[in-house]
Amino acid sequence: MMDQTRFSELVAAYGADPKRWPDADRPGALAFMASQPAIARELKADAGELDVLLEAARAAPPSAGLAGQILATGQAQTRFAPQWARLAAVLALSAGLGLGWGGASLSGGGQGEAAYALAFSSFSEPAYEELVDFIEDEVRR
Amino acid sequence: MQAFVARTLPRITGTAWRLLGDRSEAEDVAQETYLRVWRNAERWKPGTARFDSWVMRIAVNLCYDRLRKRREITLPDGYDRAGGEADADNVLAGKDSQQTVRAAVAGLPERQRLALELCHFQELGNIEAAEIMEVSVEAIESLLSRARRSLRQRLAEDAADLMGALARGRSSHSPGEPI
Missing domain, CATH: 1.10.10.10 (Winged helix-like DNA-binding domain superfamily/Winged helix DNA-binding domain)
Known part of the structure; x- marks a missing residue:
């Protein structure tokens, strides 16, 4: 269980809401709260007040239409994408079809291309997968 | 891709607005960030930073560039x-x-x-x-x-x-x- 000093440091840095506490610290901090509720409540009081005040300083969402402009610009850019983008799309498609490195090697197999293959076959990154899908769609047009 | 932009755009504009204090500049930074992502995506290396973090890093660097230029243009030497x-x-x-x-x-x-x-x-x-x-x-x-x-x-x-x-x-x- 976390000690009082560390709990105090945690609240001073991340505020009173456990959802903002680091994953590594949260279980220990919650255990401290359960075992020392009065002390924890007192330590959290000031931080909780600042959390409330900070809500007034939250950024508003971006303008309507900005996302559309960005996507349109991206589509225009990708139509003139450098060779690596086309290569990446092919490699991503290869990986998607289960060809993996075998499919990738069809594209040449140089060291640079191998690096691209590694980068673009990393489907553990959903955002990157989305980017590859986008490039692939644009290259097909 | 729409999902990617929808998820990351508020983060980028929010961060840029926080650093620059200007809505128009924050949106310019967002547009420039995505352009750089599309042009330089091959530079991201798996196993280092997460892709989303890498994108945010581009946005933050663009903000720092703008802040640096502001200081060079508007403030006298030695002003803190x-x-x-x-x-x-x-x-x-x-x-x-x-x-x-x-x-x-x-x-x-x-x-x-x-x-x-x-x-x-x-x-x-x-x-x-x-x-x-x-x-x-x-x-x-x-x-x-x-x-x-x-x-x-x-x-x-x-x-x-x-x-x-x-x-x-x-x-x-x-x-x-x-x-």
Whole structure:
């Protein structure tokens, strides 16, 4: 269980809401709260007040239409994408079809291309997968 | 791709607005960030920072470039803005509670402001924030502690009034202008 000093440091840095506490610290901090509720409540009081005040300083969402402009610009850019983008799309498609490195090697197999293959076959990154899908769609047009 | 932009765009514009304090510039930075992502995606390396963190890092660097240019153009040699404290103090004298809190945050030094935006407002984990800022998680915690301590001091005098005003504001809430 976390000690009082560390709990105090945690609240001073991340505020009173456990959802903002680091994953590594949260279980220990919650255990401290359960075992020392009065002390924890007192330590959290000031931080909780600042959390409330900070809500007034939250950024508003971006303008309507900005996302559309960005996507349109991206589509225009990708139509003139450098060779690596086309290569990446092919490699991503290869990986998607289960060809993996075998499919990738069809594209040449140089060291640079191998690096691209590694980068673009990393489907553990959903955002990157989305980017590859986008490039692939644009290259097909 | 739409999902990717929808997820990352508010983070980018929020961070850019926090650092630059200007809506139009924040949106310019967002557009430039995505252009760079599309043109330079091959530079991202798996096993280093997360892709989202890498994208945010591009946005933060673009903001720093703009801040650097501002300082070169508008400030004399040797001038230390110290996080815009003078600006914040001026607005603190005003009556608008939202402006008061925003000005207090705007008065923090850049790195504290960025850490607060990433960890508090965007609720990113300390590891992801550290990736974006290219510092250790200990440094993130230190920046956050200093930021919150400074804000408490800055807002302490008006805290009770602000809490009351913000509570009244929430009960008659109208959405603010987009940044």
